[in-house]
Amino acid sequence: MKFSVIVFPGSNCDQDAFHTAGSILGEQVEYVWHKEGSLSVDTDAVIIPGGFSYGDYLRCGAVARFSNIMKDVVSFANNGKPVIGICNGFQILTEIGLLEGALLRNQNLKFICKDVFLKTSNNKTTFTNNLSEEQVIRIPIAHGDGNFFADDDTIKSLQDNNQIVFQYCDENGNVNDQSNPNGSLLNIAGITNKSNNVLGMMPHPERYSEQLLGCNDGIQVFQSILNNFKNGVLA
């Protein structure tokens, strides 16, 4: 399987994503500079990594979405191929319209960098099939604008279509205000698109993908993408 990691000026989790896909998962991986016109034809999954593309100017992700390469990423996604956006990648995916909603400033106005617990609210997706139902995983967050917002109709359709994949919770899996770090509606930490081949999540699974880093819960997300590729479980 081959992963492509998109690199923008200001990306800073691209190397972590590359390491996770290449060295930990043991699959092929390449960087794709944002000025490129197209992905390699043998690309099987795209990772849009975290960071501060274009300095977060105007709005997080607002400028990166107009990068050359993003046209091909949109076609890739529209062909049903898996795209995962992490943190700034999630913001880019909402700006470009591959995912619904938007990420507002954290409710407490602080940049929050800490471990959080996530409840796997839907384990029947391209990105979560290696997790069990409602499994609680520990993943770090590091963002200033992670407060998920969408209008009432959109929230309802996200719920009706099981697009809410990860929710902030406590270590026992309780989703409540105390376990909500940033004010996100319904404690939303990650959502998919309707056809379940695009995931955006604010927490950083690539930062907790090997025991050497203190926790390897995050590898499950990448393992799920690989399972899906090998077995065609869902897509």
Next chain:
Amino acid sequence: MKKYKAVVKVSLRENILDVQGKTIEHALYSLDFDMMNNVRIGKLITLDIEAQNDGQAEAFVEQAAKKLLSNPVIEDFTIEIIE
């Protein structure tokens, strides 16, 4: 072609809690400006534009505001065209 200046004001939609505005509101109260409320923070974008007339200038700026300068999911904008 005429030259115009455009002023685009972008702000969070009314029904969205503006946490920066709230924080500043509390700071104003601590300075005894308790006659003030409903503080909202926005962005002011100015630019120069060439167009046939002010209507065309406004139409161009509106396209830019919808496409890039604002995010319609969370923000509203107003445009002012100045000769």
